[in-house]
Structure formats: structure tokens, C-alpha cells
Amino acid sequence: MSSLKRRQFLQFAGSTLATLGLSQHDFFRQADRYGRVLAQDNPRRKLALLVGIEYANDPKVSPLPGCITDLELQWHLLVHRFGFNPKDIYVLADRQPNFLDRPPLPPTRENIFQAFNEYLIRQAKSDDTVVFHFSGHGGLVLDERSKTRLFTVKNRTVDGTILPSDHYSNADPKRVQDIMGRSIFLLTDQLQTDTVSIILDSCHSGAGTRGGNLIYRVAGSRTSEELDRPTDAELQYQEQKLREKNLDELDFAKLREKNAKGIAIGSANYTELAMDQKFDNDRFRAGAFTYLLTRYLWQMPTDESLNQMFDKLRMATAIASVDQVPEYLVNPDRAAKQPIYFVNTQTPWADAVIRKISDNSEIEFWLGGISAFSLEQNSKGSIFSVINVDQQEVAQITQTRRDRLFGYGTLTSGSKDAIKPGALLREVIQGIDPKPVLKLSIDDSLGKDKADAQTALEQLSFVKLVPISQASYVLGRMTLQYQTQSKQQKFPFIPNLNQIGLFTADGLRPVENSFRSEGTIEKIISGLSQNLKSVLAKQILKTITGEDIATQNPKFNIKTEILTLEGKALGGTNIKRFQEKSLVQLQLTNRDRTNLYAAVIAINSDSTLSFLHPSSADASESAALVEQGTSVKTVEVKLLPPAGFVEVLTIASTSPIRKALLALQRVAIDNRLTNGRSAIPTSGDASLNVIGDLLADLDQNTRRSIAVIPSVSGVNKTQFSSSTMIVEVVQAQ
Template sequence: MKRRHFLQFATSTLATLGLSQLDIQQHSWRYAKVLAQNTPRKLALLVGINNYPNDPLKGCINDTYLQRELLIHRFGFNPKDILLVTDETNIKPTRTGILEAFEEHLIKQAKPGDVVVYHFSGHGSQVFDPDTGASDQLNSTFVPIDREISKSAEQIIVSDVMGETLFLLMSALQTENVAVVLDSCHSGGGKRGNLTIRAINGGARVNPSPMERSYQEQWLSQMGKSREWLKQERQKSIAKGIVIASAARSQLAADTPFDGFHAGAFTYVLTQYLWQSTSDEPINSIIANVARSTTRISSTRQIPEFEVKKDSNNEKKPAYFLKHQLPSAEAVITKVAGNSVEFWLGGIEPQSIAAFNKNALFSIVDNQSKILGIVRLDSRNPNNGLVAQGTILETSQPKGIKPGLILQEQARAIPNNLSLRIGLDESLGADKPTASQALSRLNRIEPVELGKMEVQYIFGRMTEANYQELQERKVADIPPVGSLGLYAPGLDLIPGSFGGAKENVTAGVERLKAKFRSLLAARLVKLTLNADSSKLKVSALMKVLDSQTGQPIDVAASAFTVRGGAINSPQLPNNIKPNSGEIQGGIPNLPLGTRVQFLVENQEDKDLFVSLLVITPEGEMVVLFPNSWTATSDAALIKAGERRQIPELGKDSFKITVGKPLGNVEVLVIASASPLREALKKLQSIAVSRGERGGPLSLDDDAGSVIDDLLGDLDRGSRGSRSLYASFDSSVRSVDTAQLAAMSISFRASSG
């Protein structure tokens, strides 16, 4: 692709997404049919391939359900106008099946002004093509399930579908409103940590099959065009509409395990973001804001990008060229039987899914945002983590609860016994059983095999291959080969977790005990993040300050509650230019030594109790606010309508400066309508024991107990707000969206 638009935004809160594998009956689409009556006609072809003979994937079929549920319930597609081509459908994702489906379902039906969506999830690859215009003369391809491979002399011949072919198929459509979403990549391949890469290696020795060239010639002849025309047009731009790619040409697209299901990291983030969006945002802003979550979830430095037809201005048009037709939501009802309902959780942030296993509450909302009742989540399907069973607790319209109604979060339920899953890397070799036994002896640590389920971290050795890769990426402070430590799911190392080269597994696990406690505490507090669903009006800014004067010179990032209606940009000095810093994957890079300040604004008509927690690249936790350890319980208070600077220039004696280790830093802003008494008492006790009177407080080994007290405070506030919450199981901590706003601001500490 040419003229790619890279992602240069950092001002929206994180959002993620969900999926369903339900084959919902036709009578459940009452609301969708009403929406679908509007013109233009909306057609979608969704292709997902898991069962590749030699390189299987797990999340591609789920991607098609993600898109289907989104298109029906958020954009008003008629289910009859959405064609799925997967391993599980009558039309199989063979080369012929995909091409004929595109011709029959899209090209032959789409009229001028109609909307067309084509989604492909599966393996990508590359073939040699001197006409591509790329410096390496490689053309990206899409691998069908029946890929044919043959050899001719030193060359390999494959039956992939080339990018040129997709260009011709798009050109044949009569409408300009074409959105193509590609969740595959064209380099890498195989496994990476707990992820599977959606690529089969190609290269200069791999060539397209004669049938592929023949198919292209048929379309060129039918359109009255030459191959030279195709070469020139492809180098100008895409054929029509917009093409959204899950990763840049040289990056890796991740097939990712989540809590109870697999999906493409990008498709998951994109579709959930669109479920949560409250405005008809232009696509350039959407993809920019999606990038941050994709990068974090995939752990492969995967940055989505897009291209629009030249001079079309399509980058300023809404997703799929359509406006939203329903309120934002976390779920949608798919079946109703008396007071029992089945629904799929489409709008839950991935790291928060564990708070939606049991007792979570949802408001039943119609397409006019009117609340019709309350549903309690009773269980999630063990074979499909986003299909849930629930009970209707309250309703003003007993006969009015139908499939198609959306659900908005009212309260989540965080398990008291949640564990930290640690994947066992193959680099442990014969020591894997010993590592498993040592980890199992630790409280709330669960060792698991890689590739089976979601893991938070991976325990393994530094291999020679990993060491060389980190050197090529110019990573600082690389641990020695043979040392034991922790990796992220995509094999990015966790700073400060590696020991010496000759350390044995048992000693390594013992050394990491405190680290595990801190990482578990961080996971627990992240389960409260609810910027998409919170009803409180709160916003936060991270500002870059002049190192000498301390005056604000830039805004690096911000966060706000979407449904709370908080203003994203509180009053700022005129000299501040938002987002002028370097951004990569939606996350601002802040060089070491950068001085920053946080601004939290309470836009409620009531006082709020606020805490700011920093989670470092090492997984350690630091409290930035409250920061007066000799004050009363009001130390955490931000009054109604008040803005609080942290630190407050001219008043606070400390400064916040970006320091080592390098890597991603997450700042959690937690605002509660109920007091945080027990957590504050614990923090003050820790400070007193260390002889500290004020300033940021590192939690170290106390992180677990502090977060436990914080969750207890939130739980008491939720249960006291409504009698309905009092019946919550004692094994969970409740978090009410009307009582809590928890937001995240991320940045990357860089060397410059």
C-alpha cells in the first residue's frame, strides 16, 4: 500500500472489544430489521480461516462473528445481507469459495451508493511480483484454506490470492462506499510466546500460480483494462473506499488467546471500540485510537494502518461509511426464555473480562437509551468466553424484553481469588515440570501451558535467539543468555525480572515471589478500569512541563469517561499544543528526564475521592495521589467542580520526572463517590513506618494489601448504593459504574 496514514493520536481512553459464536435465530432480529430498512443497502462478506492443514489458527472464525454482531446491532445490517465464509459454513474458504463469494454476494448485488464491507482473517504471505512497485518486489497475498504448493526448478508456486486481485475485485464494485478490513500479516509466522502469528513465510523464491494470473487477466479483459493500467493505478492508491490493515507490512498480526476465547488482537479492539463509540468519529481518529490497545494486547509492536482512495477524503468519513444507529453497549441479548436470557459480551475491555464471570449487573436499554430493566450475569460459557447466561432481576416491561436489546454495564464483580496465569516457555526444557511445581506452591499463581489460554506473563530463559533479536532492536540492559525471568505474552521482556545466567528454576521462582505479588496487585486494580461505562464526570490530562520553569508546554495524553459526558480538554493555557510529541502505536514516547504533571478534573456536583497509581515497566506500583501522609481522610478528596494538579506547582515539594527502566508506563486514575478510607489508612501506615510525610509512595511488597483495601472500599461503596448489590456473592468485590470512574493513561519511557 502507498500513502499509509500512521497513527498519531493519544487523547482517547483505551477501548477493547468482544465476540460471539451464536447462530442466532431469525426472529431475534426485530431491532436489526427496523434499522436495516434505511437505505443504502448494506452488504458484508466475512472470511475467517482457522483450519489450515499445517499452520492452524484459532481466532479467525471468531473475528467474523465479531464483525457480524457489530454490523447488525451497531450499524443496522440485515443478517440476510451478511455472508460468512469460514471452516464452519457451507461455503468453505477455499480459493474458489472466497473469489466466487466476492463476485456473487458483493459485485453482483452492490449498487451505486450501497455500503460494502469485506473482512479477511487468516494467514497472509508474500510472492515475487516485479510490478508491485515495492523495493523488495514482493506482493502481499491472502492464503486460502486449500493453498496449493508446487515447485518449478528453484521456484515455489502457490495459489494465494494476491493484492492485485483484491484491487481488481474492488474496482469491479459499482459503489465507492467500500471498507476492506484485513487481519493478517505478511511476514513472521509461527509462534511467538503465547501468540500465533497470522503469516506463512514467502519471499523472492515464491511465485503466484498461473491460475492467479489467469484470473486477473479475465477481470482486466472484462473491464477493458491493461496490465500496465493495473500497475499504474495500484501505485497511485487503493481502488475504492478504504482498506484497513491490522499491521504494517513488516509487522506481525497476532492471533491471541483471551479469557475463554481466541480472536485477532486488532479485530477484537476495532469492533469493541465501535461498540463503545458515542459519536460518528472519522476513520482516521478511530484507527489511531484503536492502535494503542492493539499494540498492548498483541505484544508484537503491531500498529494498524489504513489507506483511502486518492483524493476521496474518505479518511474523514465514519466507519463503514455509516452512522451509529444504537447507543453504545457492553452486550446484546440473543435469547430470552422467561426470566432467563442469553447474551454476548461484545464491549468488555480484555483485561476486565475476569470481572464478568458472575454477579455482574447490566441495564437493559432500548434503541432510545430508555432503561427497561436489570440483568444479572450468572455464568459464562466455558467453551466461548463471551457468551453469557443471566437472569432478569427487574423490568418495567416483562413482555418487552426481546432478543436484540442491548445491555450497558451497571456493576462488575471482581473475584476475590483471582490468580495470575504464568505461561511456561519451551526454553525451560526439562525444567518445565520443576518450574510448574515451584509456581504452583505460590499463592494465587497458576502455571499453564502456552497456547492453551490467556496468560499474563511467561516464565522462561533468555535464549541466544531472543538475545540477538533484542540486540537488533537496540534494547538496553539485555539479561545474559541462560538467565531466568518474565516475558510479556508476545516475548517482550519484563525489566528487572531476570537473574544470573546460572540460576536454577527453583531459585528463580523464589526470587520472583515479591514480583508476582506486585504483578497480581496490578492485574486486580486494572480490573476496575471502566472509562467506557462509568457514569461519573471525570477527566485527566498528562502535561509535559518545561524542565526549568515548570510551566506546561505540551499535552501528552488524556483520559475521560465516555458516558459520563466529561469534557476531554479542560481549560488549558493557550501555549499548550495537544499531541505534538512523538507517538508510536498511539502511545506517546517521553524521553528520560521529561518532567510531567497530571491534571484531574471533577465535573460532578459532588465531591470525589481520587487516587493516582503508576504501574512501572517492571510491574511495580507507586502512589502519586494522595500524597500527604499526615493529613486526614480528606487527603484523597477532590471537591465538586475542582481541578487538581499533581504535583501542584509552588505547593508540592516533589517533581515527577520520567526515569528508568525504559518501557511502557501506565497511570491509573481512580475516582470514587464513596470514601477510600481503608486504603488511605493503609497508605498512611506504610508512610509512617518509613518515616515519610508526603510525596509519591512506592508500594513495594505492600502493593497486594493496599489494592485489597482499595477494592474493599469500592465494594462497600457499591453495596451501600443500592439494595440490589447487597445480595452479591461474598466471593466477589462489586464496582458500580455510578460510584466509580477508573481510567488509564499510558506513555513509553524512551531513551530519546
């Protein structure tokens, strides 16, 4: 984060991390202290307090159905990847998580304070590590006693809060039982250890509204000019702790500037809203940030520092077009070089972990590392390797069914002794629906055109009409309300009023180049059919590759670089930036032990696919081949259209992908691409045919080596690999 952005991030109370009431001085002044403490590679004990609140029966705020899923995601990750003892993880929740055999205590204000004191403050020693994770609503309250003005609204000092389950139980409607940042600081200050990670999947800006399938984790009533006030109990707790430390308010303000502990991770910055998002056709919900973070950490092949990890997480939000960029605060020279939780991973990367074995030998496993795109297709037919500590396969499990993030299967080969709770799994064969469809919902904004739109869409065999909760995209009209919402969210593309086109179901983001206004609804949908096919082609491609986050965990050692015309490579993990219409080259280097067939595909914001390699009409097998130990450069290409983010996806296979290349060759010939400065653009039928043939190639290659059930297409992950990078195309000056 640049120094300017860091100042902005801290000055506005909308930041998730405002809850902690931290300033940049908290971190910069403690560099030497952190350097000594963080050098400890093996903390003696690892303690965690997980708090999740769904507010299901609370009429005052929006329910958040994903907050307990967040705790489940964190618990399985901490236990099975980072080596936390389950006995050292304490949980407060308003619904029973799947990893507990009895209901937890409710996350009331009193219980949160008591748990922090009993399980963290009294137990953590100086060389221990501590994790506090909160998923729920955030808010703001007046902070009239504060002697610092780090956070103000309408020139009034405020403090960020987290909302316990009984936040509105007080008799005074303007007094809330929120837990203020001042109190959280006082709690963390009592810890003997400095290796503290505070993770907050909540937000403090905007209103508690919905956009499509999204629910935002903020209490809407907290955004009015008449801000709530904290309870007497909250203020008395703070006064008591200040007396114990013999501090007045001025001294306390100085303490907060000098003595912050550990790392604070926020799910969004001050301009954004933290999302409670639906996954798997609305079979479950989770915090968009927590799901992204935990899945990334399951897939991370080697330990990374915080700054390395956050570079890639920010890339991932660009890939997913999510308007929520996670942030963290910590000393950049020392602590940012440490791994998350201040703990190295204890086990190899994985896609899943075995939970239990039933009496009928059915195996239950937790699919915490599977991509969101793959999850929707992954119901049966997928095959998982059981791996040992040396990452060797010792058995195989074939998945027979799935319920949300729980997979169920049977042992099909290998040792029965290897099938035990805690054993790690990697997906080797991905089962995919051979005839995927685009799940689409029709918005009420179409009004009298809605019935005719349904009739027209039902004629498209590749489209399935579903409720918005199960949809990936929505067909609707750009109303004044949607236009205002788009401007508030600062979407890069905002159609004109009354135009009809596609929105994403999550967040109602308009899809570029899909909006039309002329003709009948039937004519508009006829014109949109090519856009719908492009969107479906992109979804199939993302399902095949599983690239919904920038894991950088390819199976093969093939590297893709973008070169300037001077031959300079743009390296690093940060997003690469080019002016629009820039001419560049791609260089593919095969450092693996075998020859590979490779394709590089650019995915634009409107779902148009452009093939950067092979990049000419000679889309033959030899053109796709990158021999072992060699590099291949593409011809010069224009790296893509108007300003915006472009995802560049590299796929590699040990077997030829003949059908896809033949389809690509037909596209090139049809488009008469004879000059060497063009990528091969595909959309509509063309893109659907090429990606459909790619899936057929991979299925055929898979079935040569292993038995796959007839009802799915199989993708052999040992023969196929993918990796991704993000390019930002900016307007020419």
C-alpha cells in the same frame, strides 16, 4: 501516519495492505472525489462479505483457531451497532460461526471470487457502503507481469496475497491458488460505490512461528527466496479483466495509481506480525486486531473519525504491550475524517447484546464489549442493565454462567417485554473473584531446575501453576533462542543469557527488573516473589477498571491533564512524550455534578505502581477529594523512570476509598517520602495490599446499594469510573 512512515509502509511488501497493491497516489489524487461521495451520511444499503479461514486440516500452514471468532465479532458489531441487515452480510468460512443456523460455503478461491461478484459487485449501488473483512493467512507471490515496482523482495517484484482454503490444491507445489492484490484491486474497481472498507487481519512478513501463546497469521513457506508463483487461473482472471477494460499492463499500472476505492485497514505494519491470540485462559482465540477493534467500537460513546479512532487504537496497543500496530490508508484530508465503514453508529454504546431466550427463561447474550481483563473474572454474579434507545435502564439481568463470549443469566428486575434479541446491555455490577491469583507456567528452558522451581512456587499462595495456554506469565531462562527472538521483535528490554525471570505468556516478552542469575533456583524465586506480587496487583487493578483499551468512556466527567512546569497542558489523543526524570504536575478537573474521590496511578513496564495522586504522605480522604466544579493540582513529580511507555490510569468514585488510602499512607510513611517531588512507588506486598484494599472498598460501597452474591467482590460501575492515557518516557538528549 507521517509521510515518511507512509512511504516506508507502502514500499515494503511485508505490509498487510500490500495485498491491495496500493500507492499513496491512489488516495491523494482522489480527494475531491472522496469529498463528494463521503458527504453522504446515510448510505441506502450496507453490504458485507466476511471471510474467515482456520486451516484446521491443512498440513502446510499453521492452524489459526481465532479466525471464525473474528467473523462472529464483526457480524455482531455490524448488525447490532452499525445497523447492517443480517440478510446483507454474506459469510464464507471453514467452520460454522455461532450466528449462522447452517454451515457456510467453504472459503475456496472460486467461492471468494463468486461471493464478491454476486453479493457485492452486482448488488452494491453508487450510494451503498461495502465492507470486506478477511481473517486468515497472508503470503507473497512473484508478480512478473507488473509494470510497477512498488513491492520487491531481493529486487524481484512481488504481490501480497490472501490464502483461500484450497491454496495448495494445485498439482504443481510451486504454484499456489492465492488471491493476489492485483485481483482484489480488479474486484473492488468493479464496485459502483466508493464507500468501500477493506479490513485484512493477516500478515505477509516473518515466518509462521509461535511465541508463547501467539500464532502468527503468515504462511512460513512464503518467506523463502524461492517465492511461489500464482496459478494460471489467477493470471487468466487478470488478463480477462484487462481485456474487458481494454488495458495493457502499463495502463493497468496507471489505473492502480489513480483509481483506488475507499479505505484499506491493516492489522499490522510491514515490520510486524499479525497475531492470533488467546483470551480468557485460552477458552477462545481471536485476531488481536479484530478483537481490539470490535471491542473499541462497542464501547465508543460517540461517532469518531478514522484518524481519531486510530490514535486511540495505537494507544491501546501500547497499553497491552502488543507488538502489532494497526495501520490504515486513505486520503488524510477528507476520508480520514469519516467514521469507520463510512457509517455512523445506529445504537448507544454497550457491553453486550441479547441473542436469545431459552424455554426455561435463561437469557443468552454476546459479551462483545467486555474487556479482556474483566472477561476472565466475569463468570457469575455480574449484573447488567437492559437499556432502551434513550439509554434508560428498563430491566436487569444477573449473570449465572459464561462460555467464552456467551453470557447466560436470568431477569432479576424490570420488564419482561424488554428481554428480546437485539436488546443492548451495560454492565452495572462487575463480579470479581475476591481472592484472585497469578496464573503462571514454568518453561522447559529451566531444564534440571524445573522441578525445584515448581516446588518453590507451590509454596506461594497467590500463585497458581497452569499450562502455558492458560497462563498470563511464564517463568523461564533467557536462552540464545529467546534472546534472538527478543531482538527480532525489538523488545526494549533483553536480559543477559542464562538469567532467570518472567516472560509474558503472549509473545514471551521479558518483564523488566525480574531477571536474576545468582544463587539457587529457590533463592531466585524468593527474590522474584515481590515481582510476582507486583504483577498480580497490576492484574487486579486492570480487572477492576477494565482498561485494556483507551475507550475514553468514563462514567464521570473528570479530566486528567499533564502539565509542564510552565503550566502548559499537553492535550490531544496522541501519546504524550517526556524526557526521563522530567518534572511535571497533574491537574484533575471535576466537571461532574457530584464530588468525586480520585486516584491517579502510573503503571510501569515492570508492573511497579506509582501513585501520582494523592502524591504525598497525606493520603487522606480529603487529599483524594476533588469537589464538584473545581480543579486540583498535584505537587511536582518526576514522571517516571527510564525510557519506555507508562500507563497513567485515573480512577474516580462517588464514595470514599478509605482502606486503600490508609494502605497508601502506610507505604508513604514507610518510604519516608517527605519531599514534594516524588510519587509514591509501590511494589510487591505494598502494591498488592493497596490494590487489594481498593477492591475491598469498592465491594463494600457496592453492597450498600445492591445485593451481590457472597462468592464475588462487586464493583458498582455507576459509582466508579476509570480512564487512561499513555506517556512515553524518552532518554534525555
